[in-house]
């Protein structure tokens with residue numbers, strides 16, 4: 130069993146967060162996992178830099194995990210790597226690259242027209258040959274995909290989305306205020322305990338839909354929509370899910386899929402529904418683009434416009450973006466509320482700053498300017514500190530590709546798993562100083578600290594990773610998070626329903642606060 134049982138009994142990443150502070154190391158901790166498989170856990174900025182940036186081609190996303198989740202997370206940008214992606218990539222290679230690869234003299238027999246159209250190489254060359262060319266060009270599929278999608282995440286574009294973020298945040302605030310009022314039954318100081326995680330999941334889905342895909346899912350008003358319930362099932366924290374992920378690493382996909390776990394069945398049903406939803410979103414968007422003869426600036430329109438994706442590819446991209454873009458931000462916002470409830474002094478100061486700078490959501494939309502959100506340094510300090518202290522993606526994996534490599538000059542054989550653990554790094558005193566384990570937004574205030582938090586290296590803040598595979602939605606997520614936290618702290622006093630209960634992370638794919646009740650009390654004047 131190696132360390133598997135110890136890891137399994139704790140929330141994701143908690144074992145590594147303990148080891149980083151208790152196991153003396155020079156930048157790498159090596160441990161044995163299930164079936165005594167070798168895993169390495171990088172702890173220093175230098176080791177993380179090698180894995181995520183310098184040698185990112187040699188530390189790939191584990192193909193077994195990609196296969197396990199691709200039914201319901203798609204094989205979009207998040208998982209574009211490995212053999213599957215090379216094959217799919219041939220089609221896109223033709224479409225995406227500004228300069229197509231120079232195809233050398235054909236070797237071997239030509240492929241049939243059917244194969245040619247199937248793989249879309251369009252050159253009539255045999256597949257192996259194209260694959261070799263593909264590798265030789267060193268323009269991986271991932272780079273092409275990422276390049277095609279980047280315009281949707283540019284600084285200018287995120288700025289253009291501010292009014293949408295603001296409008297949706299105000300709608301969210303109106304609905305949640307109504308719930309609190311409704312539950313208070315006319316008491317003079319309306320307050321109520323709300324399921325804050327569920328609310329944030331729904332508002333984040335609506336924001337992603339509106340700002341990212343040009344489609345309002347109306348998850349906030351239709352709480353029993355198929356999409357909302359499907360995602361809440363897929364991301365429901367469960368031990369079965371953890372077991373399935375481990376089994377997928379060691380056993381063939383068909384075998385794990387056929388095991389009689391209820392979770393298996395739920396995931397397969399979810400996959401069918403999610404694919405259907407994505408297909409109809411694409412269809413709707415294509416029709417709209419044909420009618421209006423122009424493309425909007427949302428992610429889906431940008432992807433269609435690039436011409437680099439077939440409809441099947443687009444389904445995979447959407448399957449990736451939908452959860453990657455809403456569950457994570459929802460988790461961050463839920464942690465934000467819990468931590469503010471736990472720290473009334475920080476909450477008080479933040480509310481004063483928000484109220485002083487941002488227009489009240491009660492004022493007519495037309496006369497408000499959401500751009501003032503950038504003028505509240507303490508809000509950004511609090512948001513950064515929440516993201517440091519409780520990174521929603523607490524852990525992710527890499528695997529040493531094809532031929533083995535070295536890390537900090539140590540030889541690392543092919544196939545070795547690498548665990549990259551934002552939770553551990555973000556709370557490590559070696560990176561953040563002795564108060565690393567304390568929630569302290571002050572570390573992001575003061576000269577030169579607004580972006581570094583006072584840490585010595587970029588790699589000390591791992592919430593969105595770094596390098597060519599960092600989170601493409603970082604600015605989108607940070608802006609959305611700032612709006613959501615601002616409106617909720619502006620309107621409500623927040624306290625933990627049971628202040629004696631420790632805040633603990635759940636076991637899900639994203640790290641959320643587990644079973645925590647938050648009492649919201651409406652405050653006048655904003």
Ligand code: HEM
Nearest residue numbers: 206207453454457458461521522525593598600601602606
């Ligand atoms: C607080 C919110 C978020 C957090 C903490 C977060 C975190 C991450 C992390 C850690 C990764 C790297 C995963 C890995 O390589 O193993 C990632 C990748 C990704 N994220 Fe985010 N994310 C957030 C929000 C978003 C949003 C809002 C979007 C889209 C609108 C998004 C889209 C993606 C995509 C497409 C990737 C794959 C990028 C690539 O491999 O090139 N994320 N995210």
